[in-house]
Amino acid sequence: MAKTEIRVGGLGGQGVILCGSIIGKAAAIHGGKHATLIQAFGPEARGSACSAQVTVSDDVIGYPYVKNPDILVLMSQDAFNQFIPQLKPGGMVLYEAELVKPDGKLPEGVRAMGVPATRFAEELGRRLVLNIVMVGFFAGVTGLLPFEAVEKAVLDSVPRGTEELNLKALKKGYDFGREQAV
Amino acid sequence: MHADPKGVLTGVHFIDGDHAACEGALAAGCRFVAGYPITPSTEIVERFAHRIPKVGGVFIQMEDELAASIAIQGAVWGGQKVMNVTSGPGLSLMMEHLGYAFITETPCVWIDVQRCGPSTGMPTGPAQHDMMQVKWGSHGDFQIIALCPNSPQECFDFTIRAFNMAETWRVPVFLMMDEVVGHMTERVDIPEASEIEVVERKWTKKKPGEYKVYETTPEDPVPEMVKAGDGYRIHVTGLTHNEKGYPDMTVPNQERMLGRLIGKITQNAHKLVDVREDGVEGADVVVVSYGITSRVAMAAVEQARAKGAKVGSARLVIAWPFPAERMKEIARTAKVFVVPEMNMGQMVQEVERAVAGAAKVVSVPHAGGSVHEVDTILNAIMEAAR
Numbered sequence: 009m010a011k012t013e014i015r016v017g018g019l020g021g022q023g024v025i026l027c028g029s030i031i032g033k034a035a036a037i038h039g040g041k042h043a044t045l046i047q048a049f050g051p052e053a054r055g056s057a058c059s060a061q062v063t064v065s066d067d068v069i070g071y072p073y074v075k076n077p078d079i080l081v082l083m084s085q086d087a088f089n090q091f092i093p094q095l096k097p098g099g100m101v102l103y104e105a106e107l108v109k110p111d112g113k114l115p116e117g118v119r120a121m122g123v124p125a126t127r128f129a130e131e132l133g134r135r136l137v138l139n140i141v142m143v144g145f146f147a148g149v150t151g152l153l154p155f156e157a158v159e160k161a162v163l164d165s166v167p168r169g170t171e172e173l174n175l176k177a178l179k180k181g182y183d184f185g186r187e188q189a190v
Numbered sequence: 191m192h193a194d195p196k197g198v199l200t201g202v203h204f205i206d207g208d209h210a211a212c213e214g215a216l217a218a219g220c221r222f223v224a225g226y227p228i229t230p231s232t233e234i235v236e237r238f239a240h241r242i243p244k245v246g247g248v249f250i251q252m253e254d255e256l257a258a259s260i261a262i263q264g265a266v267w268g269g270q271k272v273m274n275v276t277s278g279p280g281l282s283l284m285m286e287h288l289g290y291a292f293i294t295e296t297p298c299v300w301i302d303v304q305r306c307g308p309s310t311g312m313p314t315g316p317a318q319h320d321m322m323q324v325k326w327g328s329h330g331d332f333q334i335i336a337l338c339p340n341s342p343q344e345c346f347d348f349t350i351r352a353f354n355m356a357e358t359w360r361v362p363v364f365l366m367m368d369e370v371v372g373h374m375t376e377r378v379d380i381p382e383a384s385e386i387e388v389v390e391r392k393w394t395k396k397k398p399g400e401y402k403v404y405e406t407t408p409e410d411p412v413p414e415m416v417k418a419g420d421g422y423r424i425h426v427t428g429l430t431h432n433e434k435g436y437p438d439m440t441v442p443n444q445e446r447m448l449g450r451l452i453g454k455i456t457q458n459a460h461k462l463v464d465v466r467e468d469g470v471e472g473a474d475v476v477v478v479s480y481g482i483t484s485r486v487a488m489a490a491v492e493q494a495r496a497k498g499a500k501v502g503s504a505r506l507v508i509a510w511p512f513p514a515e516r517m518k519e520i521a522r523t524a525k526v527f528v529v530p531e532m533n534m535g536q537m538v539q540e541v542e543r544a545v546a547g548a549a550k551v552v553s554v555p556h557a558g559g560s561v562h563e564v565d566t567i568l569n570a571i572m573e574a575a576r
Contacts, residue, residue, distance in 0.1 A: 029375065033204040036377035045204075045375035070489030071564050072374055072482065164204075 017087025028060030148185020214349025
């Protein structure tokens with residue numbers, strides 16, 4: 009059974025939970041897989057560090073938590089410092105390139121790729137969509153889920169009237185991810 | 191009858207167990223909640239408060255748990271389907287009114303999203319600490335029904351089932367969630383209203399004057415109901431009462447009343463119990479679990495089988511009434527019962543009582559705050575299988 013464990017980390021307000029939710033939704037509703045999302049509760053939800061755990065699997069998911077993720081999606085230096093030690097050997101790190109500086113702290117054998125998601129979002133007109141750029145980047149690099157599934161999950165999840173902007177952000181991240189993945 | 195489409199959010203959703211439970215309540219016809227929100231159950235009443243103006247009903251935020259747990263019972267006698275939503279510390283305060291709902295046969299659903307105790311404990315830490323409290327926590331002798339969902343989908347499905355059981359048996363029916371099931375987000379399929387069976391209240395067809403509020407027959411121990419304000423003279427009290435609902439505090443009447451109330455569940459336990467079994471026949475070791483622990487346990491069972499152990503799983507979909515007869519039967523062939531729970535050993539006592547020495551019973555406790563590690567349960571299984 010193929011199971012992929014993902015940890016999304018960043019700061020409250022960056023859309024960390026929504027990023028995890030869209031990945032889960034794309035898998036569970038539009039991608040024909042099982043997905044479980046667990047979000048951090050407590051002080052994390054109120055402004056400082058914030059994270060989501062997503063398990064995507066071909067089979068029913070028993071143990072619901074992500075302890076040692078296959079993939080990290082990181083949007084802050086704090087999240088990077090906190091979650092890098094948990095990454096599985098040979099795992100993958102996707103990070104916001106202007107907010108996270110790996111600075112040689114990556115374990116050997118780890119694939120790490122950055123994307124200037126905040127800058128891309130600002131160029132598209134709203135910094136707020138940086139999490140959607142990250143979702144696109146995730147989809148482009150990992151190929152875990154069909155682009156169409158992620159696209160539908162984004163459309164299900166964003167407020168009305170912002171669909172066009174969010175789809176642009178998704179495509180921007182996705183295309184950048186495809187280039188990096190090659 | 192079928193669900194009222196107004197309350198049914200048909201479609202495929204990616205929502206957490208709290209929200210799914212709320213949607214289950216709305217689908218089942220719940221139109222009144224008096225809430226005193228508490229972590230990790232808050233999202234249930236939050237969603238109810240948000241949804242109910244469009245569906246048509248009332249949400250009131252109460253001043254405390256005592257008020258919440260009795261206001262809902264008033265609404266039942268006004269004709270509504272209701273639920274009471276809380277977590278451990280709130281549940282402790284509501285215990286008086288649990289007994290009241292039982293003695294007055296007020297059909298209602300109680301959702302307990304369990305968190306770590308005792309006392310304030312860890313508000314966002316999962317636990318299965320209240321399994322014995324719901325069974326024994328109110329004074330006097332009483333019976334309840336308790337369902338244990340292990341996913342957001344089951345939070346939806348079982349809430350509807352809980353409402354239907356409450357109307358059928360007129361006892362408080364508990365949905366024993368926990369913080370993980372409440373806060374985890376998964377796919378939830380909500381069918382068309384026409385595909386959802388809803389049990390209507392057992393309204394009387396008798397005329398005022400002929401109707402007695404607690405009249406029953408030997409064949410049917412569940413009395414018919416009326417709504418306050420419909421012209422029937424009724425009296426509802428927490429005192430020991432007769433068929434007319436009036437206080438009748440004699441030893442024979444106490445025996446008659448309590449015998450019927452308790453018997454509704456104990457004499458029908460065989461119809462109520464629900465154990466989901468996997469590979470129990472021929473198993474040396476049987477893992478008994480419920481709620482979120484049943485998912486972690488299943489992962490351990492599969493790993494143990496891969497190592498060659500003959501292990502089965504018996505999941506308590508309904509914890510109360512406890513399936514004692516089935517446990518006895520399983521004990522004729524199984525050598526060891528392994529019972530993981532997110533508490534220091536509660537339902538394991540029921541397993542021990544039912545098995546009565548016919549097989550070994552091993553408790554795998556967890557103080558709460560997290561689910562068991564798969565390895566912890568796996569090791570207990572492998573040790574038992576040796």
